[in-house]
Amino acid sequence: MSEHIVKSYDRDLEALGRRISEMGGVAEKMLAEAMDALSMLDVDLAQRVVASDARLDILQREIEENAVLTIARRQPLAVDLRECIAAIRISGDIERIGDLAKNIAKRTLKIATEARLPRAIVGLRSMHEVAATQLKDALDAYALRDVERARAVWENDADLDALEDSVFRDLLTFMMEDPRNISFCTHLLFCSKNLERIGDHTTNISETVVYLATGESLPMERPKSRIGLRGSEQDVAQ
Amino acid sequence: MSEHIVKSYDRDLEALGRRISEMGGVAEKMLAEAMDALSMLDVDLAQRVVASDARLDILQREIEENAVLTIARRQPLAVDLRECIAAIRISGDIERIGDLAKNIAKRTLKIATEARLPRAIVGLRSMHEVAATQLKDALDAYALRDVERARAVWENDADLDALEDSVFRDLLTFMMEDPRNISFCTHLLFCSKNLERIGDHTTNISETVVYLATGESLPMERPKSRIGLRGSEQDVAQ
Numbered sequence: 256m257s258e259h260i261v262k263s264y265d266r267d268l269e270a271l272g273r274r275i276s277e278m279g280g281v282a283e284k285m286l287a288e289a290m291d292a293l294s295m296l297d298v299d300l301a302q303r304v305v306a307s308d309a310r311l312d313i314l315q316r317e318i319e320e321n322a323v324l325t326i327a328r329r330q331p332l333a334v335d336l337r338e339c340i341a342a343i344r345i346s347g348d349i350e351r352i353g354d355l356a357k358n359i360a361k362r363t364l365k366i367a368t369e370a371r372l373p374r375a376i377v378g379l380r381s382m383h384e385v386a387a388t389q390l391k392d393a394l395d396a397y398a399l400r401d402v403e404r405a406r407a408v409w410e411n412d413a414d415l416d417a418l419e420d421s422v423f424r425d426l427l428t429f430m431m432e433d434p435r436n437i438s439f440c441t442h443l444l445f446c447s448k449n450l451e452r453i454g455d456h457t458t459n460i461s462e463t464v465v466y467l468a469t470g471e472s473l474p475m476e477r478p479k480s481r482i483g484l485r486g487s488e489q490d491v492a493q
Numbered sequence: 494m495s496e497h498i499v500k501s502y503d504r505d506l507e508a509l510g511r512r513i514s515e516m517g518g519v520a521e522k523m524l525a526e527a528m529d530a531l532s533m534l535d536v537d538l539a540q541r542v543v544a545s546d547a548r549l550d551i552l553q554r555e556i557e558e559n560a561v562l563t564i565a566r567r568q569p570l571a572v573d574l575r576e577c578i579a580a581i582r583i584s585g586d587i588e589r590i591g592d593l594a595k596n597i598a599k600r601t602l603k604i605a606t607e608a609r610l611p612r613a614i615v616g617l618r619s620m621h622e623v624a625a626t627q628l629k630d631a632l633d634a635y636a637l638r639d640v641e642r643a644r645a646v647w648e649n650d651a652d653l654d655a656l657e658d659s660v661f662r663d664l665l666t667f668m669m670e671d672p673r674n675i676s677f678c679t680h681l682l683f684c685s686k687n688l689e690r691i692g693d694h695t696t697n698i699s700e701t702v703v704y705l706a707t708g709e710s711l712p713m714e715r716p717k718s719r720i721g722l723r724g725s726e727q728d729v730a731q
Contacts, residue, residue: 319578323564323574323577323578326561326564326565327564327565327568327569327570327574328568330565330566330568331565332565336561336565339561340557340561343581347585427675427676427679430668430672430675430679431672431675434668434669434672437665437668437669437675438665441665441668441679441682444679444682445682445686448683448686
């Protein structure tokens with residue numbers, strides 16, 4: 256390939272990387288704001304989160320189209336082909352993370368007028384802390400092509416699953432204590448499932464980083480929790 | 494292109510189409526069996542559904558790899574490029590449908606030993622009827638490149654959303670009637686959300702068929718229900 260073509264190809268890849276970085280920033284902000292909206296039952300903030308999802312959809316479509324055009328035009332091999340495939344996969348996962356954050360915001364709109372139970376949200380905030388850290392680490396691992404950090408994200412996902420089991424049991428208990436909590440807690444159950452699914456997509460991103468850097472896939476089975484909270488819900492994912 | 498290359502290219506596309514058809518068959522069977530297992534609380538059947546998901550994961554990975562290699566090798570344009578992109582997208586949606594059917598089977602394993610409430614499952618069976626018909630129509634629309642059938646699937650998805658709202662309200666009512674129903678009905682709430690999500694992925698397939706046949710994307714906003722059941726849950730998706 257001539258130097259000119261190589262440079263133009265590098266520019267294609269750089270543009271993909273920049274767009275993914277922008278998507279990651281939007282998704283992180285959506286997640287943080289959706290959880291703030293839920294904690295404070297802030298309807299205005301929840302509506303802003305819902306509105307910001309459109310940007311992610313547009314970016315994902317652009318990344319997918321540009322990655323495919325790059326494959327078709329440049330016929331890349333090995334690591335360069337993996338760059339394009341990774342861009343398609345990661346943009347898909349970030350788009351889903353945005354959807355799930357949007358769902359938390361939409362739940363906030365539903366429960367804003369219901370009887371409140373602040374202690375029911377405590378466990379969700381713990382889940383959010385883990386999910387937000389994991390997402391940041393996965394996006395950093397992609398930006399830096401840092402395989403070790405990506406593997407750590409992959410291993411830590413079990414902690415989020417364990418927290419979700421704990422939240423699940425707590426919410427069921429609140430519902431059994433007082434039937435007036437049932438509707439509120441049911442919406443929170445779905446929020447907790449959304450956070451757990453955000454963790455799954457974050458783990459997908461870390462798997463893609465390993466694939467990108469090494470050409471290898473991680474084994475399908477993810478590690479079980481190290482912190483020993485997992486109970487009857489162990490294998491149930493939404 | 495020489496005739497030889499064209500034929501070999503057609504064989505690539507045919508192979509992709511055959512694998513997607515196989516994936517669709519596996520996913521349809523998983524969904525039907527997962528709902529049978531749930532209705533009869535049949536643990537053995539549920540375990541078989543869980544086990545069959547691995548086949549979908551393998552097929553999806555193969556389709557993705559082969560589609561990308563076809564794009565890199567043949568540099569297709571227009572409709573041929575869309576064939577490859579459609580294969581990647583549709584295999585991703587079918588894989589997710591299999592995951593969601595597997596989740597229903599896993600819920601069955603959890604609730605098999607709990608107090609039963611047969612009338613709570615009636616609404617889920619109605620949802621399943623709609624979801625299974627929609628899935629069959631979407632897969633047929635892909636196999637026949639039938640844009641009209643694809644558009645009909647896209648328009649009918651609102652019916653499934655409306656049914657989910659109805660199931661949501663019924664399950665909440667059962668929980669409020671008797672706290673001993675809370676755990677059982679909570680698992681069914683997630684099953685109902687899984688069926689609704691299967692409808693979303695089925696709608697994605699129909700959107701991809703329209704894109705494949707026409708090069709156009711359907712508008713992002715899907716139609717609201719024609720059957721008027723949608724209430725407070727209207728905009729909440731998991």
